[in-house]
Amino acid sequence: MAENIENTELLIDEFDYPLPDERIAKYPLNERDSSKLLLYRKGEITSSVFRDITQFLPENSLLVYNNTRVIQARMFFRKTTGALIEVFCLEPNSPSDYVLSLGATSVCVWKCMVGNQKKWKEGSLEKEVRVGEKVCVLKVTVVGKEKNTSFVRFEWDNSDIHFAEILDVSGELPIPPYLNRKTEQSDLQNYQTVYAEIEGSVAAPTAGLHFTPEVLESLKQKNISTTEVTLHVGAGTFQPVKVRNVLQHHMHAEVISIKQETLLQIKENLRNIIAVGTTSVRTLESLYYIGAALIPGLKKDETIHLPQWLPYETDVNVSSEQAIDNILQYLEENHLSTLHADTSIMIRPGYRFRIVRGIITNFHQPRSTLLLLVSAFVKGDWKRIYDYALSNNFRFLSYGDSSLLLNE
Secondary structure, eight states, rough: OOOGGGGGGOOOGGGOOOOOOOGGGOOOSSSSSSSSSEEETTEEEEEEEGGGGGGOOTTOOEEEEEEEOOOEEEEEEEEESSSSSEEEEEEEESSSSSHHTTTOSSSSEEEEEETTTTOOSSSSSEEEETTTTTEEEEEEEEEEETTTEEEEEEEEEEEOOOOOHHHHHHHOOOOOOGOOOOOOTTHHHHOOOOTTOOEEEEEEGGGGGGOOHHHHHHHHHOEEEEEEEOOOOOOOOOOOOOBGGGGGOOOOOEEEEHHHHHHHHHHHHTEEEESSHHHHHHHHHHHHIIIIOOOOTTOOSSSEEEEETTHHHSOOOOOOHHHHHHHHHHHHHTTTTEEEEEEEEOTTTOOOOOOOOOOEEEOTTTHHHHHHHHHHHTTTHHHHHHHHHHHTOOOOOSSSEEEEEEOO
């Protein structure tokens, strides 16, 4: 039954827990797959080590992971007065497509957070950037504002240099703020999954950080299939819920991209989908509502956007198979090989999972939307899981330990 969001309350205080700073993993373990693994199966909680995860995955599982790659999105500019200005690229604005914007050769505009903005009220900032033997002067100018973000135009005078190259040599990898330390050389490798491929995120899909080539090989040996989706993780993933009633929280939108062959794999394995990380969960569950509620009548050049509360405000009785079929039909009719969309859905207690049957995920911040998602999946049993993790010396957050959550 559709829900009246305006007349419903969900208190964020119910999703709080004490997390001492010493329990936050500031660095990963030397061996990614030696991290602890909490197992939650039909309400029973046990523990193991991540490299043995294949022993606990149901037969015929299809693991869906997020192949996004973190870009070096944080840049610094020095004013002639000496003031240091930080420009943190969040998402492309013009062109809005990640591939086109990262491939730009003279100019692009990004939505950014600007640090020390009170010292940069007008004009442009410049610095020289060297990419191998190639050199350019990079100029940045604020061309618009939206709430606490700015639209920044990047211009450079060498068309042999792509914007992605500028970020690679001039930018800094944005590690999570709760690590309370500067980015180090080791983070350039540690804060990327071994299967990271498509550039665009400003935060890693951290559930995937535990995977190694050896673990991926062990999946093959057990005939467990894998496939990939792309969701570019935005800075909003770290945004705490600051309102008393969760249902007044504004959820950030993130861009998703899924190939036609992946959709076919998902359709064939709808009873066996294990999502690697909350970003994969959000992508997969968005698929259902895109297919069930948004596809009919859409044209090729229209943007597919999934509103925050659509899963709760709409009575949808379409099967998961039919929803995926609708998307496949849409792609075929419009001669497309990949579904592109953006999603703002919030998965919180009361959500009905349509595609995901299991989740591999880390341990999340108190009062976060990611913790709400976990609570929704385990039907409110998150406190017992987190109490177990705290009592058994599990390491928390991005560089911390992992869990495998199964309801069936």
